[in-house]
Amino acid sequence: MYYTPPIERLIAELARLPGIGPKSAQRLAFHIIKVPLQEAEDLAQAIVEARRKVQFCRRCFNLSEMELCEYCSDSRRDSSLVCVVEEAKDIVAIERTGEFRGLYHVLGGAISPIDGVGPEQLRVNELVSRIKEDKVEEVILATNPSVEGEATALYIANLIRSMGVKATRLASGLPVGGDLEYADEVTLGRALQGRREI
Amino acid sequence: MYYTPPIERLIAELARLPGIGPKSAQRLAFHIIKVPLQEAEDLAQAIVEARRKVQFCRRCFNLSEMELCEYCSDSRRDSSLVCVVEEAKDIVAIERTGEFRGLYHVLGGAISPIDGVGPEQLRVNELVSRIKEDKVEEVILATNPSVEGEATALYIANLIRSMGVKATRLASGLPVGGDLEYADEVTLGRALQGRREI
Numbered sequence: 556m557y558y559t560p561p562i563e564r565l566i567a568e569l570a571r572l573p574g575i576g577p578k579s580a581q582r583l584a585f586h587i588i589k590v591p592l593q594e595a596e597d598l599a600q601a602i603v604e605a606r607r608k609v610q611f612c613r614r615c616f617n618l619s620e621m622e623l624c625e626y627c628s629d630s631r632r633d634s635s636l637v638c639v640v641e642e643a644k645d646i647v648a649i650e651r652t653g654e655f656r657g658l659y660h661v662l663g664g665a666i667s668p669i670d671g672v673g674p675e676q677l678r679v680n681e682l683v684s685r686i687k688e689d690k691v692e693e694v695i696l697a698t699n700p701s702v703e704g705e706a707t708a709l710y711i712a713n714l715i716r717s718m719g720v721k722a723t724r725l726a727s728g729l730p731v732g733g734d735l736e737y738a739d740e741v742t743l744g745r746a747l748q749g750r751r752e753i
Numbered sequence: 754m755y756y757t758p759p760i761e762r763l764i765a766e767l768a769r770l771p772g773i774g775p776k777s778a779q780r781l782a783f784h785i786i787k788v789p790l791q792e793a794e795d796l797a798q799a800i801v802e803a804r805r806k807v808q809f810c811r812r813c814f815n816l817s818e819m820e821l822c823e824y825c826s827d828s829r830r831d832s833s834l835v836c837v838v839e840e841a842k843d844i845v846a847i848e849r850t851g852e853f854r855g856l857y858h859v860l861g862g863a864i865s866p867i868d869g870v871g872p873e874q875l876r877v878n879e880l881v882s883r884i885k886e887d888k889v890e891e892v893i894l895a896t897n898p899s900v901e902g903e904a905t906a907l908y909i910a911n912l913i914r915s916m917g918v919k920a921t922r923l924a925s926g927l928p929v930g931g932d933l934e935y936a937d938e939v940t941l942g943r944a945l946q947g948r949r950e951i
Contacts, residue, residue, distance in 0.1 A: 557842075557845040558816060558841075558842075558845065559806075559807060559816055559817060559818050560818075561799070561802050561803040561806045561807050561818065562803055562807055562816060564799045564802070564803070565799040565800060565802075565803040567799075568795055568796045568799040568800075569796070569799075571792070571796075572781055572784060572785075572796075573780065573781070573784050574777065574780065574781075575781075579772065581842065582771065582772065583770055583771070583772075583773075584803060585840075585841075585842075586770060586771050587770075587800055587803060587804055588803050588804055588807045588816065590804070592804055592805065594769070595800050595801055595803075595804035595805075596801055596804075597766055598766045598767070598769075598770075598797075598800055599796075599797035599798070599800045599801045600797070601759070601762045601763040601765075601766040601767075602763060602766075602785055602793050602796055602797045602800075603793055603794055603797045604759045604762070604763075605759040605760055605762070605763040605782060605785060605786050605793075606785055606786055606788070606790055606793035606794075607790065607793075608757075608759045609757060609759050609760055609786045618756060618757055618760060618786065619757060620757050620758075620759065642783075643756075643783075644755075644756075644779065644783075647755040647756070
């Protein structure tokens with residue numbers, strides 16, 4: 556025990572957070588004891604409230620304050636079209652486009668053998684049962700355009716096609732407003748492969 | 754508002770912590786909503802308890818649960834000998850040696866013009882009044898052996914000497930168990946300057 560017990564305890568609790576080592580935990584703890592009491596209480600309350608109120612949507616595993624998230628409980632959305640994403644935060648990005656009126660499915664990551672993540676660690680089985688139950692007609696695989704994301708999309712596409720359901724992937728290509736000169740060769744290659752008649 | 758309000762609020766609160774940017778705050782928030790409720794509550798309680806219970810010792814500015822810290826309230830310690838450190842955590846390092854029986858004074862940093870820290874931002878005036886009041890005979894300047902620490906030690910040494918009080922500095926030299934071959938030239942130079950007859 557180096558510091559007075561309340562500090563030692565705070566350092567230990569902070570060090571349990573991902574990406575926070577003992578040194579960062581100490582720095583944060585020393586900061587917290589210096590902030591106004593109200594600020595410390597606000598932080599503590601936000602932690603407990605978020606943990607108590609937020610749950611996973613039982614259908615799509617988006618974050619939600621209710622059993623079904625705002626998209627799954629919206630009857631105007633097309634439940635035959637499901638967009639599969641790695642994380643709940645990806646939903647935010649897709650919603651911002653205003654282009655999508657279907658539902659989502661959050662996998663909770665991507666297949667990555669190095670990190671010990673296989674299909675069993677993701678919500679793939681839940682997706683399969685959902686496709687059967689909800690009469691899904693098309694699954695858009697919107698995993699990240701990374702090695703892991705591509706592998707995950709391929710794996711799920713094979714699974715889905717064997718069920719007679721259409722599997723699509725987001726288009727790869729040049730970012731809108733981007734500069735051809737600065738595009739990396741893989742992106743430019745994909746843009747060529749995916750060229751469309753105008 | 755991208756996420757459900759309790760998460761947005763948690764992300765905002767976490768992002769107020771030093772060294773935690775919006776991306777880290779999001780990552781931490783997503784972690785917190787997945788941990789067992791007890792773990793979230795433990796963290797929240799540790800934050801509020803540390804902030805409520807821990808204060809600065811009114812004499813030496815060490816962290817303490819009481820008005821006077823454990824060293825300042827220990828009558829067996831020599832109050833005529835004061836060791837000046839930059840941060841409360843430095844006290845821990847000195848106590849571990851078991852070599853020091855005097856009291857401490859925590860400056861709260863070091864003089865660093867680049868960061869806008871001058872003597873006024875540190876607890877230098879408090880040290881000066883304390884030297885007068887407590888009949889301090891020797892002040893050991895145990896600031897870090899860095900540019901800022903050295904500058905701070907020099908500044909305070911000049912101030913103290915003009916009050917007729919002895920100012921000393923921790924010895925610089927080779928680390929015990931270290932290897933001469935791998936010592937940097939500044940440390941080796943200091944070790945030569947500070948050589949002692951055996």
